[in-house]
Amino acid sequence: MRMYDLIYTKKLGQALSAEQIAFWVKGAADGSVPDEQSSALLMAICWQGMSTEETLALTLNMRDSGDRVDLSAIPGIKVDKHSTGGVGDKTTLILGPIVAACGVPCAMFSGRGLGHTGGTVDKYAAIPGMKVELSIDEFKESLRSTGFANSAQTGDICPADRKLYALRDVTATVESIPLITASIMSKKLAGGSDALVLDVKCGGGAFMKTLEDSTALAQSMVNVGKAHGMKIKALITRMEEPLGWAIGNSLEVIESVEILKGLHGESDLAQMSFRLAAEMLVLGGAATDLPAAQTKVAEVIANGKAMEFFRTWTTFNGGDAKALDDFSRLPQPGQVIEIKADRDGWIHAMDSRALGILAMELGAGRQSKDDLLDLGVGIRVHKNVGQAVRAGELLYTVYAKTRTSVPIHRYLEAVHLEGLLTPKNPWLLGTIE
Amino acid sequence: MRMYDLIYTKKLGQALSAEQIAFWVKGAADGSVPDEQSSALLMAICWQGMSTEETLALTLNMRDSGDRVDLSAIPGIKVDKHSTGGVGDKTTLILGPIVAACGVPCAMFSGRGLGHTGGTVDKYAAIPGMKVELSIDEFKESLRSTGFANSAQTGDICPADRKLYALRDVTATVESIPLITASIMSKKLAGGSDALVLDVKCGGGAFMKTLEDSTALAQSMVNVGKAHGMKIKALITRMEEPLGWAIGNSLEVIESVEILKGLHGESDLAQMSFRLAAEMLVLGGAATDLPAAQTKVAEVIANGKAMEFFRTWTTFNGGDAKALDDFSRLPQPGQVIEIKADRDGWIHAMDSRALGILAMELGAGRQSKDDLLDLGVGIRVHKNVGQAVRAGELLYTVYAKTRTSVPIHRYLEAVHLEGLLTPKNPWLLGTIE
Numbered sequence: 001m002r003m004y005d006l007i008y009t010k011k012l013g014q015a016l017s018a019e020q021i022a023f024w025v026k027g028a029a030d031g032s033v034p035d036e037q038s039s040a041l042l043m044a045i046c047w048q049g050m051s052t053e054e055t056l057a058l059t060l061n062m063r064d065s066g067d068r069v070d071l072s073a074i075p076g077i078k079v080d081k082h083s084t085g086g087v088g089d090k091t092t093l094i095l096g097p098i099v100a101a102c103g104v105p106c107a108m109f110s111g112r113g114l115g116h117t118g119g120t121v122d123k124y125a126a127i128p129g130m131k132v133e134l135s136i137d138e139f140k141e142s143l144r145s146t147g148f149a150n151s152a153q154t155g156d157i158c159p160a161d162r163k164l165y166a167l168r169d170v171t172a173t174v175e176s177i178p179l180i181t182a183s184i185m186s187k188k189l190a191g192g193s194d195a196l197v198l199d200v201k202c203g204g205g206a207f208m209k210t211l212e213d214s215t216a217l218a219q220s221m222v223n224v225g226k227a228h229g230m231k232i233k234a235l236i237t238r239m240e241e242p243l244g245w246a247i248g249n250s251l252e253v254i255e256s257v258e259i260l261k262g263l264h265g266e267s268d269l270a271q272m273s274f275r276l277a278a279e280m281l282v283l284g285g286a287a288t289d290l291p292a293a294q295t296k297v298a299e300v301i302a303n304g305k306a307m308e309f310f311r312t313w314t315t316f317n318g319g320d321a322k323a324l325d326d327f328s329r330l331p332q333p334g335q336v337i338e339i340k341a342d343r344d345g346w347i348h349a350m351d352s353r354a355l356g357i358l359a360m361e362l363g364a365g366r367q368s369k370d371d372l373l374d375l376g377v378g379i380r381v382h383k384n385v386g387q388a389v390r391a392g393e394l395l396y397t398v399y400a401k402t403r404t405s406v407p408i409h410r411y412l413e414a415v416h417l418e419g420l421l422t423p424k425n426p427w428l429l430g431t432i433e
Numbered sequence: 434m435r436m437y438d439l440i441y442t443k444k445l446g447q448a449l450s451a452e453q454i455a456f457w458v459k460g461a462a463d464g465s466v467p468d469e470q471s472s473a474l475l476m477a478i479c480w481q482g483m484s485t486e487e488t489l490a491l492t493l494n495m496r497d498s499g500d501r502v503d504l505s506a507i508p509g510i511k512v513d514k515h516s517t518g519g520v521g522d523k524t525t526l527i528l529g530p531i532v533a534a535c536g537v538p539c540a541m542f543s544g545r546g547l548g549h550t551g552g553t554v555d556k557y558a559a560i561p562g563m564k565v566e567l568s569i570d571e572f573k574e575s576l577r578s579t580g581f582a583n584s585a586q587t588g589d590i591c592p593a594d595r596k597l598y599a600l601r602d603v604t605a606t607v608e609s610i611p612l613i614t615a616s617i618m619s620k621k622l623a624g625g626s627d628a629l630v631l632d633v634k635c636g637g638g639a640f641m642k643t644l645e646d647s648t649a650l651a652q653s654m655v656n657v658g659k660a661h662g663m664k665i666k667a668l669i670t671r672m673e674e675p676l677g678w679a680i681g682n683s684l685e686v687i688e689s690v691e692i693l694k695g696l697h698g699e700s701d702l703a704q705m706s707f708r709l710a711a712e713m714l715v716l717g718g719a720a721t722d723l724p725a726a727q728t729k730v731a732e733v734i735a736n737g738k739a740m741e742f743f744r745t746w747t748t749f750n751g752g753d754a755k756a757l758d759d760f761s762r763l764p765q766p767g768q769v770i771e772i773k774a775d776r777d778g779w780i781h782a783m784d785s786r787a788l789g790i791l792a793m794e795l796g797a798g799r800q801s802k803d804d805l806l807d808l809g810v811g812i813r814v815h816k817n818v819g820q821a822v823r824a825g826e827l828l829y830t831v832y833a834k835t836r837t838s839v840p841i842h843r844y845l846e847a848v849h850l851e852g853l854l855t856p857k858n859p860w861l862l863g864t865i866e
Binding site for chain 1: 476605606
């Protein structure tokens with residue numbers, strides 16, 4: 001088999017066989033296919049696309065390039081959730097305890113943050129003592145003993161994806177529906193869950209800017225999951241402003257705990273977390289339909305079982321559960337700075353990407369992979385799209401290390417004020433199943 | 434400037450600036466741009482194409498990556514010809530002497546053969562003593578003293594093109610109109626001529642299979658030449674059968690000499706050579722229009738001046754001019770094998786690519802770059818498309834080293850016989866100027 005023929009075939013818009021894709025992925029990972037040939041094929045895939053069969057073959061070959069987590073010894077339908085990444089997105093911290101409290105085993109591998117988006121694992125790290133890097137055995141033990149496991153990716157998961165992603169990153173070939181699909185789904189399948197709910201973000205603050213692109217990505221991932229016999233459903237959700245009021249690790253733990261305690265139940269963040277949890281309950285077989293699942297979610301919030309689960313699970317994983325009720329035990333910022341509106345207006349849009357970058361610059365996120373985080377810093381967002389603001393009214397509370405590190409004008413520029421009310425779009429834009 | 438941005442820009446179908454193209458070509462040549470980024474950009478160019486301005490910038494940057502030949506000290510409009518490559522194409526050996534005999538300085542750099550197509554330089558090499566690798570000074574001296582210079586590419590011409598071509602060759606990115614254009618035109622512009630006639634082949638035996646593709650390539654090269662202020666015209670010519678009766682180096686010298694001596698004047702090869710020569714005379718200012726130029730061509734054939742020029746020029750370049758009249762002085766084959774038709778029919782098509790490969794296998798061409806040639810071997814083709822053949826009638830005379838090296842059935846398969854007459858298409862399919 002010659003790599004040249006694969007590139008030429010895809011350049012002409014024809015399908016690659018499963019054998020050809022296996023040859024490529026293996027060769028890219030072991031170095032026998034040179035990078036210049038892989039990158040030409042990656043660009044040809046950006047150009048000509050891939051069928052579901054091809055995308056599944058790419059997914060499975062990347063999955064099989066490294067370690068896999070076998071959860072089959074643990075009873076029940078293991079459910080997972082994946083989000084394509086947003087600013088202030090702490091839904092995992094909320095829905096994990098809810099789903100587990102409802103009796104469905106919830107097994108998730110989460111990432112660290114990079115650039116303007118935070119990572120779930122970093123948020124847990126704000127809880128003193130919390131262990132966020134579990135071995136595969138520890139991950140299984142957490143799942144078996146508590147019903148919930150959530151950790152940074154462990155072992156050597158999908159090294160072929162890591163290799164190809166590094167190449168895509170320098171060759172402008174990241175943006176391709178089949179390549180994104182295979183990258184995400186290979187890691188999800190290696191994680192060993194039986195069912196998966198996808199949260200595909202759409203909008204200015206997301207990777208996919210248009211409903212068309214978001215829908216295509218969601219459909220591609222659902223197609224691949226189904227072709228592999230997985231239970232899978234995707235929600236397409238709006239990402240036009242930060243999700244919830246908190247950006248930054250300690251702050252996001254606080255907001256998650258408040259929602260688990262029944263506060264802010266009407267917020268987009270709570271509604272989205274509850275809906276994702278309900279979808280997971282349906283896929284996990286704990287509810288016959290969505291309304292029944294939503295009732296179960298409401299119950300474990302109202303009777304405190306979800307929050308109680310979170311305390312127990314935190315303790316199991318070495319974390320200081322008292323910090324979930326006494327927030328002074330969480331990492332604290334050096335300075336608290338209030339930023340007020342400089343004029344009147346209706347909030348037309350909020351630049352969540354810009355706010356994500358501002359939080360990163362405070363130390364809440366990483367500019368490059370090895371940066372150390374300041375877990376106590378972050379941004380509290382006091383206003384949302386669709387609200388009226390008067391000059392002098394509080395827009396943000398910034399939790400910073402030092403006062404001089406806060407460029408006020410960039411915070412103000414992230415809020416787009418208009419003279420007229422802009423109706424807010426619903427957070428749920430569509431579902432694919 | 435970041436290479437990533439160039440790839441991303443082209444991936445989106447937007448134009449690269451002249452500065453960006455200069456950055457890339459320089460970086461590809463000196464190694465500061467890694468191959469995986471160049472190959473991703475090459476594939477993005479195959480996908481999205483390039484404007485004339487971009488193609489010209491690519492051409493000029495590749496031209497300027499190495500040595501250039503400065504012919505400005507030699508008086509007159511220096512004319513050049515380029516063919517995209519065919520089987521049995523020896524037009525250069527015929528039109529060079531004609532154009533020079535008409536007083537127009539003719540300066541051409543020619544290639545060596547590779548694969549199924551032969552190289553002009555290899556054909557000259559069949560003339561004993563002939564010097565086919567001239568230094569730039571020797572090239573200029575031949576042009577100044579005789580009015581004709583034709584040699585293998587000399588000096589370090591377009592190293593950036595050589596580097597990028599090697600990359601294209603392994604990444605299936607050879608077939609791209611702007612990339613082919615820049616590769617050809619950079620070398621032609623580095624060669625220093627003022628005017629260029631292009632022979633763009635079209636058909637089964639050519640690189641461009643369809644009239645549409647051939648026309649697009651011709652138009653692209655003419656656009657780039659004109660944008661650079663060059664006098665340029667392209668002919669699109671049919672390549673559905675070998676050009677002339679000879680394939681192989683000694684044989685092609687013999688056929689060329691016969692045409693210069695006024696034989697086979699009605700053949701496609703003679704007509705094409707005369708037409709290309711006439712176009713060169715018009716661009717070179719030796720004739721006001723094509724009919725006047727064609728009259729001049731006919732004169733130097735009829736009065737023997739073109740053939741006499743070829744003898745003089747051969748002597749000037751160290752070759753044995755007597756071999757042009759006594760063909761027994763040319764390299765000879767070991768065996769002569771006649772291949773006869775095994776059935777009746779009308780010749781519908783001849784597979785010139787297959788015949789080129791058969792000639793290569795005899796030793797007339799190179800499978801890989803460093804192969805040594807057998808200059809005496811080759812194929813004499815006795816029949817053309819559109820002719821009737823009877824079983825037992827002579828199709829080929831094969832000049833081989835040994836009898837066993839000739840797979841008769843493959844020669845027979847290269848002739849497609851039909852029960853009905855197939856009218857032959859004209860050799861000239863169109864012109865672009």
